[in-house]
Amino acid sequence: MKRLSVLFALVASPALAASGPFFSLRNTDFIVTLAFLLFVGILVYFRVPQIVGGLLDKRAEGIRNDLAEARRLREEAQEIYASYERRQREVKSQADDIVANAKREAVAEAEKAKKALQLSIERRLKAAEEQIAGAEAEAVRAVRDRAIQTAIAAATEILGKQASPAERSAGIDKAIDEVAQRLN
Structure with a gap:
């Protein structure tokens, strides 16, 4: 209280510069x-300075608590961020592994398909060659049969003009036997 009165005395000192008596009710x-x-x-009687001080102390404590909470939340956020970064690196690593594995599998499947295609082509070529060989053998057989028929017809005509019916019959039988032996 003494401090306040000294303070008020210092603050009120400019009032002494007014004209007339200071301690008069006419002096504003x-x-x-x-x-x-x-x-x-x-204000002092109703303890307003103590109330204001208490409110300021509460406010300061609230600010301290808010700062501590903010610090805790920041640390928690940093931990979560670090966790997400680790998870992102793990996921990227897994994705890279999956891509590499898929590439390896694709190459293996391509090689497998290439081999299967090559085997299929070889089988088809072999089948085509066999078909060609069969057709060739059939053509040779057909040409041979046609040649035999032509030879028989020519021989029949020639023998028909030169030989008797008994000789012709014996010659035909002999020719048929020879042709049968050659074909087998």
Whole structure:
């Protein structure tokens, strides 16, 4: 309280510069000083400085708690961020492994398909060659049969003009036997 009165005395010193007696109710500076001192006295009586101090202390404690909470949340966020970065690296690594594995499998499947295609082509070529050989043998057989028929017809015509029916019959039988032996 003594401090306040010294403070008020210093603050009120400019009021002494007014004209006329200072301690008069006609002096507005004196009235203002009295009102101010009365106001401060009421504030002190109702413990307003202590209430304001308590409120400020509560506010300071709230700010400290908010700062501690913010610090805790920041640390938690950093941990979560680090966790997500680790997870992202793991996922990227897994994705790279999957891509590499898929490429290896694709190459293996391509090689497998290439071999299967090559085997299929070889089988088809072999089948075509066999078909060609069969057709060739059939053509040779057909040409041979046609040649035999032509030879028989020519021989029949020639023998028909030169030989008797008994000789012709014996010659035909002999020719048929020879042809049969050659074909087998």
